Amino acid sequence: MNLWLLVWRNSLRKKIRFGLTCLSVMVAFFLFTTLAGVNHALTASVSNINQYRLITSHKISLTRSLPINYQQKIATLHGVEQVTFASWFGGFYQNEKNQLAVTAVDHTSYFELFDEYHIPEQQLASWKKARTGIIIGHAIAKEYGWRVGDKVPLSSSIWMNKNGSFSWEFVVSGIYQSTKTAGDNNKIFFQHAYFDKGRAYASHSISWLSTKIAVHENVEQVIKSIDDLFAHSNSPTRTTTEQVFIKEQAQQFVDMAMVINIVVIAVFFTLLLIVCNTMIQTSRERLNESAMMKALGFSSSALIRGIYCESLLLIGIGAALGTVLASVLLVYVKQGFGDFLPGIYITSAHYITVLSLVNIAAAFCSFFPAITINGIAISETLGGKS
Amino acid sequence: MNSDNSNTDIIFKAINKSYQKGDSTVVVHNDFNLTIKSGEFVALMGPSGLGKSTLLHLMGGLDKPTQGEIYIGHQRIDNLSQKQLTQWRADNIGFVFQSHHLLPVLSAQGNVELPLALTPLNQKQRKQHASMALQLVNMSERANHYPKELSGGQEQRVAIARAIVSDPQILLCDEPTGNLDRKTADEILALLAKLNSDSGKTIVMVTHDIKAADYATRVIDLESYLLAKNKEQPENKALALDNVLVGKSA
Numbered sequence: 001m002n003l004w005l006l007v008w009r010n011s012l013r014k015k016i017r018f019g020l021t022c023l024s025v026m027v028a029f030f031l032f033t034t035l036a037g038v039n040h041a042l043t044a045s046v047s048n049i050n051q052y053r054l055i056t057s058h059k060i061s062l063t064r065s066l067p068i069n070y071q072q073k074i075a076t077l078h079g080v081e082q083v084t085f086a087s088w089f090g091g092f093y094q095n096e097k098n099q100l101a102v103t104a105v106d107h108t109s110y111f112e113l114f115d116e117y118h119i120p121e122q123q124l125a126s127w128k129k130a131r132t133g134i135i136i137g138h139a140i141a142k143e144y145g146w147r148v149g150d151k152v153p154l155s156s157s158i159w160m161n162k163n164g165s166f167s168w169e170f171v172v173s174g175i176y177q178s179t180k181t182a183g184d185n186n187k188i189f190f191q192h193a194y195f196d197k198g199r200a201y202a203s204h205s206i207s208w209l210s211t212k213i214a215v216h217e218n219v220e221q222v223i224k225s226i227d228d229l230f231a232h233s234n235s236p237t238r239t240t241t242e243q244v245f246i247k248e249q250a251q252q253f254v255d256m257a258m259v260i261n262i263v264v265i266a267v268f269f270t271l272l273l274i275v276c277n278t279m280i281q282t283s284r285e286r287l288n289e290s291a292m293m294k295a296l297g298f299s300s301s302a303l304i305r306g307i308y309c310e311s312l313l314l315i316g317i318g319a320a321l322g323t324v325l326a327s328v329l330l331v332y333v334k335q336g337f338g339d340f341l342p343g344i345y346i347t348s349a350h351y352i353t354v355l356s357l358v359n360i361a362a363a364f365c366s367f368f369p370a371i372t373i374n375g376i377a378i379s380e381t382l383g384g385k386s
Numbered sequence: 387m388n389s390d391n392s393n394t395d396i397i398f399k400a401i402n403k404s405y406q407k408g409d410s411t412v413v414v415h416n417d418f419n420l421t422i423k424s425g426e427f428v429a430l431m432g433p434s435g436l437g438k439s440t441l442l443h444l445m446g447g448l449d450k451p452t453q454g455e456i457y458i459g460h461q462r463i464d465n466l467s468q469k470q471l472t473q474w475r476a477d478n479i480g481f482v483f484q485s486h487h488l489l490p491v492l493s494a495q496g497n498v499e500l501p502l503a504l505t506p507l508n509q510k511q512r513k514q515h516a517s518m519a520l521q522l523v524n525m526s527e528r529a530n531h532y533p534k535e536l537s538g539g540q541e542q543r544v545a546i547a548r549a550i551v552s553d554p555q556i557l558l559c560d561e562p563t564g565n566l567d568r569k570t571a572d573e574i575l576a577l578l579a580k581l582n583s584d585s586g587k588t589i590v591m592v593t594h595d596i597k598a599a600d601y602a603t604r605v606i607d608l609e610s611y612l613l614a615k616n617k618e619q620p621e622n623k624a625l626a627l628d629n630v631l632v633g634k635s636a
Contacts, residue, residue, distance in 0.1 A: 002509065013490075291487075297501060298476075
């Protein structure tokens with residue numbers, strides 16, 4: 001017999017109660033881990049981004065276009081290393097259910113600035129020469145079975161070509177692989193020159209510009225100088241870092257991080273109440289036994305440590321089950337939907353957070369039983385007065 | 387704490403004990419004196435409400451007097467802190483209660499081993515000590531049984547084994563036969579008497595069982611003591627309880 005055995009046996013004394021409480025802890029940590037994985041996917045795209053890249057769009061709305069000559073004007077500003085531009089094509093394949101992220105980009109500069117897209121040199125060179133060429137992400141290639149050289153008709157829900165059709169002909173010139181951990185491999189890029197010449201209207205306009213500034217340059221200063229440059233033009237601009245831009249786009253739908261935090265706080269608060277209640281009940285049921293152990297010479301702190309270990313065991317088992325279950329689920333989700341939601345991942349920091357939460361919750365749940373144990377009057381509890 | 391194991395005299399000097407019950411104070415003992423010599427087997431008797439268990443709890447350091455001094459051997463215990471008392475109990479006292487309070491999740495062996503978790507003994511030694519204690523109370527064959535699988539008498543035997551396993555010099559028993567039939571009660575009393583005669587343990591037993599007188603070396607009738615005290619010393623002055631023996635077994 002050792003005290004760990006006593007903790008284990010005491011924990012399993014009311015098996016159904018232990019099981020149900022464990023289950024509630026498991027559900028809480030399952031939700032916590034699952035949401036953390038999804039949150040990582042949503043925030044990874046932001047945190048992965050080079051902080052020295054800026055996005056400039058129309059001040060009023062991203063849907064309004066900017067003149068293409070803004071590229072040269074921005075390039076002359078102090079601190080700017082490189083400028084490229086792009087336009088949103090809004091494409092789909094065969095029918096509108098197969099939506100694709102198709103962007104027309106400046107073929108001379110885009111992939112120099114966005115060096116996270118790894119494209120075989122030969123393919124990149126051939127794409128630069130082929131006006132109708134497209135570079136596709138490997139996830140797209142995998143999903144549709146497209147290979148280099150394949151002719152692919154893509155339609156736009158926005159842009160009509162000069163033939164009066166919304167269907168555009170492309171040839172796959174290359175396949176890229178994002179080098180970032182949570183990189184997006186679902187994009188399609190084609191030459192802006194082809195787009196500009198082919199579209200029926202709004203030529204010489206672009207959707208946004210991307211600017212690379214020198215490392216250690218004052219980012220705020222460069223942002224201000226870009227926006228000041230066009231402040232009194234017909235198309236005033238709004239410039240932000242790429243991180244802020246993507247975060248803002250995501251937050252247009254929902255502030256996922258906030259939702260996750262609220263859910264997690266609510267779940268943990270409920271969990272604490274449940275486990276706390278269980279531990280209070282447990283300590284009350286064993287008042288006589290605790291008094292006897294004190295009479296035998298066990299100190300209050302030794303008994304409180306026992307209660308803490310029981311809480312730790314209960315919450316620990318639930319948390320371990322919930323976390324493992326969520327991790328396994330996320331592996332399957334990643335396999336199934338990883339191309340659409342890259343970056344689903346449980347960081348080691350999350351596991352440390354789980355461990356910390358388990359310890360904090362166990363300490364909290366032992367607090368009230370500790371008060372009860374500390375206040376036990378052995379003589380009154382065990383024998384009364386004759 | 388009590389390094390001198392040969393002297394375990396229990397001495398109460400002018401003990402006052404009172405409880406606060408709402409607005410009123412209930413006096414249980416007033417100017418109470420008592421000496422129990424090492425190796426005695428004392429049965430503390432009397433009707434309910436006279437404070438027999440309170441005396442036992444004071445001896446065991448489970449409770450503190452309102453006033454007065456308590457010595458166990460050379461150690462004064464009424465002024466010890468709770469932490470010191472806890473350690474002192476572990477080293478010197480074995481308790482047997484009417485309700486045995488065995489842990490239902492541990493076997494007889496496990497329950498007896500429990501106090502040894504506070505000692506520096508290793509697991510193997512603890513097991514050996516517990517087996518010996520169970521053997522002393524004739525419970526070796528039931529070592530792996532859980533409390534719910536034991537009869538009342540067997541449970542009390544295990545409780546006695548638990549009380550003696552760490553070899554304390556003093557055993558304090560609060561109505562150890564209260565829940566038992568006559569035959570089993572006699573067995574338990576005989577066992578306690580054997581522990582007293584063979585191992586020289588000081589045993590103080592609170593009991594209502596008149597047959598206990600047959601086993602104890604001294605019987606203290608608390609009611610007679612208090613009557614005599616009031617008669618002889620109406621000013622409530624101290625009276626040596628040693629003079630109020632009402633019976634002594636052969």
